[in-house]
Amino acid sequence: MPRPLLHxxxxxxxxxxxxxxxxxxxxxxxPSIARTKLAGFLTINRAPTTVIDDALIVISEMIxxxxxxxxxxxxxxxxxSWSINGDLLELSVHDAGEGGSLEPIDFDEDSLSGRGLSIIxxxxxxxWVDMSKGTRVNAELALSSDA
Numbered sequence: 001m002p003r004p005l006l007h008x009x010x011x012x013x014x015x016x017x018x019x020x021x022x023x024x025x026x027x028x029x030x031p032s033i034a035r036t037k038l039a040g041f042l043t044i045n046r047a048p049t050t051v052i053d054d055a056l057i058v059i060s061e062m063i064x065x066x067x068x069x070x071x072x073x074x075x076x077x078x079x080x081s082w083s084i085n086g087d088l089l090e091l092s093v094h095d096a097g098e099g100g101s102l103e104p105i106d107f108d109e110d111s112l113s114g115r116g117l118s119i120i121x122x123x124x125x126x127x128w129v130d131m132s133k134g135t136r137v138n139a140e141l142a143l144s145s146d147a
Contacts, residue, residue: 018045019083024063026072026095031060034080038091045084047143054123054141055082055089061116062093062137068116070095070135087143091124094136 020041024030035056042052059080066078072095073079079094120127124139 017084017086019081021079021081023073023075023077023079026067026070026076026078028064028067030067030078031063034059034063038082041082042089047084047089051089051141051143055091058120058124058127058139058141059091059093061119062091062139065116065137066093066095066097066135070097072096073134084143088125089141089143091139091141092136094134096134098131098134 018041020037022034022037024033038055038059039052042055047055059082063078063080070078074096079092081092083090120137120139123141125142127137127139130136130138
């Protein structure tokens with residue numbers, strides 16, 4: 001019998017209920033492909049509809065930012081992953097870009113660009129950037145209102 005995946009956190013270890021990781025083309029069509037795959041993953045894992053909606057917004061913005069401002073990996077892709085750990089949905093997008101500013105900026109209703117990180121900041125419960133090996137943007141969304 002296979003052993004459950006484990007995810008370490010301060011204070012203990014939580015079983016990983018489900019996860020998936022994909023590499024998709026470094027292209028403007030990638031957010032759409034990833035949304036379809038993530039929606040299926042979340043539906044199979046019985047995530048609430050509100051979480052699915054929010055997750056699709058967040059992953060789209062994360063990927064659009066990577067494709068617009070990042071650098072493809074050596075095989076011409078962007079790496080995308082998601083997992084359900086306890087009461088959290090974790091999303092991650094990795095490209096090979098280094099440096100740059102990754103801070104949400106203020107925008108108004110007339111802004112044509114620059115909204116991605118601000119949207120992520122408003123929709124995700126928590127997000128952060130790891131630039132130790134390329135650029136990895138991570139976000140978490142609570143799976144229930146109790147989390």
